Amino acid sequence: MTPPRGSGDGSGDRYDALVAVADEVLVGLDFDGTLSPIVEDPSRAVIHPDGPRVLRDLAACVRAVVVITGRPARQVVELGGLDAVADSLAAGSRLVVMGQYGNEHWDSGSREFRSPEPPPGLQAFRDELPALLAAQDAEGAFVEEKGLAVAVHTRRLPDAAAAYARLEAALGEAVERHGLGLEPGRMVLEVRAPGMHKGLAVHAALEEHRAGAVLFAGDDLGDLEAFEAVRGLRDQGLPTLLVCSGSEEQEALAALSDVVVDGPAGVLGLLARFVEDVRSAQEG
The missing domain is CATH 3.40.50.1000 (HAD superfamily/HAD-like)
Known part of the structure; x- marks a missing residue:
């Protein structure tokens, strides 16, 4: 062939x-x-x-x-x-x-x-996440629990791309505070352990x-x-x-x-x- x-x-x-x-x-x-x-x-x-x-x-x-x-x-x-x-x-x-x-x-x-075991700081990030989503007018984002990570999907939001851009900056600041890493994807932002x-x-x-x-x-x-x-x-x-x-x-x-x-x-x-x-x- x-x-x-x-x-x-x-x-x-x-x-x-x-x-x-x-x-x-x-x-x-x-x-x-x-x-x-x-x-x-x-x-x-x-x-x-x-x-x-x-x-x-x-x-x-x-x-x-x-x-x-x-x-x-x-x-x-x-x-x-x-x-x-x-x-x-x-x-x-x-x-x-x-x-x-x-x-x-x-x-x-x-x-x-x-x-x-889940990475240190992940639970603290989970606790903070609802307020972060509300501050970025993204309460409707789908939050996926993955055990060792948390993924925030913007695909369901009215303007998915704009919400993604707002959240990328906001979540980036939060993960840095908690010693985590941010993985961007196709209308999804994943927070997980670095390394x-x-x-x-x-x-x-x-x-x-x-x-x-x-x-x-x-x-x-x-x-x-x-x-x-x-x-x-x-x-x-x-x-x-x-x-x-x-x-x-x-x-x-x-x-x-x-x-x-x-x-x-x-x-x-x-x-x-x-x-x-x-x-x-x-x-x-």
Whole structure:
């Protein structure tokens, strides 16, 4: 099959290089906007219908499939139906979730969840948040509790972009007082512990699985550190491919990507093609 062509030079060659070393490839995937559509209610952001089948087939031909997400790991396992996917995996296949930007861990072998204690200052921020929202005329913002983080979604507000801009400044001041970090996203601002991000999670996953190549797909600013980490690994000589799940809301990753596809359906279509090409190469 013809390899994908994207926004970056040499994308086809990079794709072909990963096909050739598939058993060494770590596939890192964001969840929201990459495996599941962006919706107003985050609790309803279930995986795309093609997701379970593609993840099962993909895990059978690469070193590991790792979902690296800002969501709690337990939420992603539920919304992705990943327990059922784990039941269907071929022997030796590995499916992992690194939740809360890498702070949490679940894998298809043990089915156990590992999570640290919430960061200092988070409860004090929670207590202050209603007054902060009221001061910015954003009482209707949807507040998502994530255990190790709090996410404030402006998508439901009448002027979501303007409310987002007001809250970004106000929440930035609050998180600094409480020793926390602020993660901007697609009409969402997430307050969490500083010091961990998806770039560090990529390096941790690479070491854990002793992978020699990386494909990473994401859609939002929270994936920026992962993209930068993968580009650094490319500079060190590792075969890599960066895939952007494109949208009208966020274009920051497109210029850094080798391939830009149309949302979760496009990501899963590319991964399904990758599986087919790996199988064809093995049979040939």
